[in-house]
Amino acid sequence: DIQMTQSPSSLSASVGDRVTITCRASQSISNYLNWYQQKPGKAPKLLIYAASGLQSGVPSRFSGSGSGTDFTLTISSLQPEDFATYYCQQSYGTPLIFGGGTKVEIK
Amino acid sequence: QITLKESGPTLVKPTQTLTLTCTFSGFSLSTSGVGVGWIRQPPGQALEWLALIYWDDDKRYSPSLKSGLTITKDTSRNQVVLTMTNMDPVDTATYYCARYTPQSSGTYYNSFDYWGQGTLVTVSS
Numbered sequence: 001d002i003q004m005t006q007s008p009s010s011l012s013a014s015v016g017d018r019v020t021i022t023c024r025a026s027q028s029i030s031n032y033l034n035w036y037q038q039k040p041g042k043a044p045k046l047l048i049y050a051a052s053g054l055q056s057g058v059p060s061r062f063s064g065s066g067s068g069t070d071f072t073l074t075i076s077s078l079q080p081e082d083f084a085t086y087y088c089q090q091s092y093g094t095p096l097i098f099g100g101g102t103k104v105e106i107k
Numbered sequence: 108q109i110t111l112k113e114s115g116p117t118l119v120k121p122t123q124t125l126t127l128t129c130t131f132s133g134f135s136l137s138t139s140g141v142g143v144g145w146i147r148q149p150p151g152q153a154l155e156w157l158a159l160i161y162w163d164d165d166k167r168y169s170p171s172l173k174s175g176l177t178i179t180k181d182t183s184r185n186q187v188v189l190t191m192t193n194m195d196p197v198d199t200a201t202y203y204c205a206r207y208t209p210q211s212s213g214t215y216y217n218s219f220d221y222w223g224q225g226t227l228v229t230v231s232s
Contacts, residue, residue: 095168097156
């Protein structure tokens with residue numbers, strides 16, 4: 001099975017900061033990589049599909065990059081509503097695996 | 108408008124079988140390329156994919172749970188049902204259903220784009 005490793009597991013940042021979260025796959029998954037945002041008590045929300053595709057309605061401050069085994073989610077200017085936990089997920093094949101999550105907290 | 112909603116018991120006893128129903132609207136599970144999956148999240152932990160069923164009745168399961176899982180669909184009623192046998196306290200979690208589909212037509216770049224609100228299932232005697 002493909003394993004997905006996210007780093008860091010948590011980070012503290014201030015409003016306006018540029019934030020970068022990484023996700024590494026245990027084998028090449030081309031660009032079959034999705035990113036989700038989850039706020040406490042809520043269902044996850046799709047942000048990025050196919051490594052860099054911005055889901056409809058998602059602010060342009062969110063961007064994704066990468067291919068193969070290494071991927072990045074970037075928030076260009078952190079907003080108060082962005083404090084949440086972020087998950088990557090590979091869609092290269094089943095089993096579908098999520099990363100362990102990155103919690104973005106207020107500094 | 109696309110919606111999904113999970114329903115089922117909130118409390119089950121150890122060794123019992125859990126049956127969860129996902130009732131959806133705004134899309135059809137007979138449309139080529141569309142799937143519905145189940146994902147769970149134990150309290151304070153990460154997301155874990157459980158099972159997926161596609162429009163053509165292709166079914167996929169998490170290898171670690173495969174022996175205890177069954178996913179079925181009722182296209183006419185817009186429902187997907189997940190059964191999980193021999194429940195254990197470690198299976199206590201919020202269970203979500205979500206649509207799994209390509210975000211770009213004609214591609215295989217699938218993602219979970221619409222989610223239900225989730226239902227918390229507690230396993231305890």
